[in-house]
Amino acid sequence: MKVAVIGAGFSGLSVAWHLLKKVSVTLFDKEGIGAGASGIAAGLLHPFAGKWSKLNWNGFLAMQETCALIDEAQKEEKLPLADKRGILRPVVNEEQKEAFFASFQKYPKELTWQENRELSPALFISCGMVVHSQRYLQALFKSCQNMGLEYEQKEISSAQELSHFDKIVICTGSGIHSIQEAKSLVVPIMKGQILELQLPEDPSLLDIPLVSQGYILKSEKANTCVAGSTYEKSYRDLFPDVSFAEPYIRKKIKEFSPLLAELPLISCKAQGRVSSHNHLPFIKKLSQKTYCLSGMGSKGLLYHAWMGKLLAHAVLEEREDHIPKEVLFS
Numbered sequence: 001m002k003v004a005v006i007g008a009g010f011s012g013l014s015v016a017w018h019l020l021k022k023v024s025v026t027l028f029d030k031e032g033i034g035a036g037a038s039g040i041a042a043g044l045l046h047p048f049a050g051k052w053s054k055l056n057w058n059g060f061l062a063m064q065e066t067c068a069l070i071d072e073a074q075k076e077e078k079l080p081l082a083d084k085r086g087i088l089r090p091v092v093n094e095e096q097k098e099a100f101f102a103s104f105q106k107y108p109k110e111l112t113w114q115e116n117r118e119l120s121p122a123l124f125i126s127c128g129m130v131v132h133s134q135r136y137l138q139a140l141f142k143s144c145q146n147m148g149l150e151y152e153q154k155e156i157s158s159a160q161e162l163s164h165f166d167k168i169v170i171c172t173g174s175g176i177h178s179i180q181e182a183k184s185l186v187v188p189i190m191k192g193q194i195l196e197l198q199l200p201e202d203p204s205l206l207d208i209p210l211v212s213q214g215y216i217l218k219s220e221k222a223n224t225c226v227a228g229s230t231y232e233k234s235y236r237d238l239f240p241d242v243s244f245a246e247p248y249i250r251k252k253i254k255e256f257s258p259l260l261a262e263l264p265l266i267s268c269k270a271q272g273r274v275s276s277h278n279h280l281p282f283i284k285k286l287s288q289k290t291y292c293l294s295g296m297g298s299k300g301l302l303y304h305a306w307m308g309k310l311l312a313h314a315v316l317e318e319r320e321d322h323i324p325k326e327v328l329f330s
Contacts, residue, residue, distance in 0.1 A: 004162040007171035009038030010300045013140045014308025020147040030155035034137035037271035046128035052099035065306035073139040081136045087128030090256035091121040170292040174272030191235040193245035193270040194228035197263035214252025240268040284329035
């Protein structure tokens with residue numbers, strides 16, 4: 001069996017990696033490996049995402065699958081692919097405090113409640129980590145190549161162009177509607193923007209990422225950090241708009257760290273993200289030989305490994321009964 005995978009972000013590489021255990025795979029992407037939203041992802045990975053830090057749907061299983069795939073990719077890279085020192089979620093209001101504390105009481109093995117007179121209450125997620133997104137994508141790509149992956153930097157606008165393949169998997173994220181067979185899928189594209197800020201030369205500053213309703217964390221470049229993010233339903237285009245993103249994100253950071261909110265701006269980046277109606281990824285069989293995996297939204301890191309594994313199994317076995325109904329697009 002020969003399978004074509006369109007899209008070289010988290011989802012596409014995950015599907016390819018799992019398929020390569022059994023069949024030959026060719027990966028297509030018009031921009032390059034991790035050139036879309038995956039490539040600028042902040043890399044925050046934990047199962048308690050969201051405003052109230054509740055456990056995401058199947059969050060522990062998804063986290064387990066992603067960590068396993070990161071470990072596989074790590075075999076191809078000497079530098080660490082993830083910083084595993086945890087994630088701190090400061091409280092910014094009473095409503096959030098109640099929700100965070102309720103999560104701590106429910107999952108005391110994974111969460112620690114921190115409270116003293118000098119600092120705002122905060123939830124520490126010990127299993128949380130920061131994945132170095134570009135480094136991880138490149139390492140996973142290399143792992144796929146070592147398993148026999150073929151790669152073409154080429155734009156695909158229709159599955160008809162790949163008729164010589166036995167199966168086709170579309171994992172194009174915000175570019176989903178650029179593929180003819182996926183244009184009928186009614187899914188919104190949200191715009192997400194992040195800021196790159198200048199850090200002072202203080203090695204102890206931001207040792208642990210801070211995540212509340214906004215987030216700020218060290219980036220891979222020296223003396224810089226990333227702050228985010230916007231979730232824009234209405235926008236003119238997908239280009240960076242610093243006039244909107246900067247005040248919006250700085251306001252979110254100021255709620256838990258006025259000092260960090262004033263760091264000098266270096267740049268602004270933007271990408272589109274597909275968000276489904278239930279805020280979960282979705283898998284859709286578009287035809288007898290064509291499948292689609294999308295809807296990752298801001299949870300691509302959390303779900304990409306598990307969803308890729310599920311879809312690869314569906315392609316190989318030509319059956320979808322093992323896929324949870326929550327992620328089957330109807």
